[in-house]
Amino acid sequence: MTTSHVLLGLLSRGQQHGYDLKKAHDAAFPSARPIAAGQVYAALARAEGRGWVRAVAVEREGGPDRTVYEVTPEGREELARWTSTPEAPERLVAHPLATRATVAMLAVGPDAARDLLDRQRVAVVDRMRELTAHKTRPGLSVGELLATDHAIAHLDADVRWLEAAALRVVDLTEELR
Structure with missing residues (x-):
């Protein structure tokens, strides 16, 4: 933009x-x-x-x-x-949270990484609730509604990734050794 x-x-x-x-x-x-x-x-x-x-x-x-x-x-x-013209999809090769979880696995162990991912999931779900409540406010502009829907969709994808990552922590820990 x-x-x-x-x-x-x-x-x-x-x-x-x-x-x-x-x-x-x-x-x-x-x-x-x-x-x-x-x-x-x-x-x-x-x-x-x-x-x-x-x-x-x-x-x-x-x-x-x-x-x-x-x-x-x-x-x-x-x-x-x-x-x-459509917006080019983001090409994220590395994500800060994935990096932090990897470091947690390497430095502290799988339990620390799972704990980090669980706490992140709680924070993301809380933010999704806030945004969902925000969408129902009267007087939202179309732009604000579209931006809120976009943010919720991204957060939903984050939740799915966090759940999958938490399940894979043990496997990933073995790969890093």
Whole structure:
């Protein structure tokens, strides 16, 4: 994901200035880290340099000048390309928890690794419960609901991995010796 593409999407709904885009971003993606004003203006400058947006007006409302931007036809084409391109699946070769469990097996023994995996499973299930309750809150944006569903699905996969890993600890310990 690039900030420029997210801003293109927000601008596709109509002309806006940077401050409005920051507010729109933070409202549309409340689960994400709030975007800094500097990020907005830097991304707008990059998008303008690529011909994706253009400044259409400068407004002054009792404060500093505010440049109003709109999406160009080239920007709409780029947005259509970006929104239709699937995200590449993550290629995790090593995972921090797998590394920690392996070190626990090597340094302390299989019981320590199983205990770590069991405690991690409890933490993951607790987080899944929190997110499931969060999904039922009124007023969630579509983006926040989609992000929450995505997180729950990943946590569910983590639970399955944790259960399988706990069953394999003895076998893995023998492989490492």
